[in-house]
Amino acid sequence: MAKVYLGLGTNLGDKEQNLRDAVQKIEEQIGKVISLSAFYVTAPWGFASENSFLNAAACVETDLSPLEVLQETQMIERELGRTQKSVNGIYSDRLIDIDLLLYEDLVLSVTSASGAELTLPHPLMAERDFVMKPLAEIAPDILHPVSGKTMKGILDAL
16 A cells, blocks of 8 residues: 545635545545645635635555556546646636645656646645645655655745
8 A cells, every 4th residue: 555645725615525525535536544634724826816725635545556546636626526627837716626746755757648647746846835734734754755855844944
């Protein structure tokens, strides 16, 4: 079993319920959620919106490969009503967003047969307070596989 860390976010509808629904589907389709952060209210990042976000992080034990986890998270997003992904750094309001942040200490960059790209660790995670706060809460001492810094150390540097 591998430990995978996921970032969750929502800024439309019943935000708390959106996160709870995502966690339930992650349990059903990816693996056992072994830790879940508090829910954090955050400002939109990378675009303007009147809607604040609710963000969280989860650690999941899974027997799926990284690409299979990516496929499942994208399926969960669609099941929960997300109709479009952010493309080329253009972000918009969303019912749910599930990002694959870390998969064990893997460093990789691949494209799936469906054309989905996966880079591990998530290339922007260390720049995003809304990712690092919940992640550092549940995994303060986990090392970033590229920088070698702890999640708490990365957060403190933000």
